[in-house]
Amino acid sequence: MTNAAFKLEDSGFSREQVDALSEFMDGSVATKADIAELSGEIKAQGERLDGKITAKIIELSGEIKEVRSDLSGKITAEIAGLNGRINLVYWMLGVSVAGIVSLVIKAFTAS
Numbered sequence: 001m002t003n004a005a006f007k008l009e010d011s012g013f014s015r016e017q018v019d020a021l022s023e024f025m026d027g028s029v030a031t032k033a034d035i036a037e038l039s040g041e042i043k044a045q046g047e048r049l050d051g052k053i054t055a056k057i058i059e060l061s062g063e064i065k066e067v068r069s070d071l072s073g074k075i076t077a078e079i080a081g082l083n084g085r086i087n088l089v090y091w092m093l094g095v096s097v098a099g100i101v102s103l104v105i106k107a108f109t110a111s
Helices: 003-010 015-028 032-109
Strands: none
Touching: 003 015
């Protein structure tokens, strides 16, 4: 019997009460060793989760880089197409302005 059990008996608990309380405490209360074991398990699980999270971050970073590269290529191609159309409009405008200028000059020189 432990010192705590003797103290309980000295304070008025019967032997049966001390035994019942001791039996209850043995099956229901976590010891420091139990807590240390669980703490170790929790720490190990945390480290495994950290590893999984890190791996997932690396995987997602790679996917983001792929999407970014794909979008960059598509945007570059789209801009090149727009530049081609803008150049065409500039040429068409230039030819139209030249035609109008030549008609204005012809109209003033013909009189």
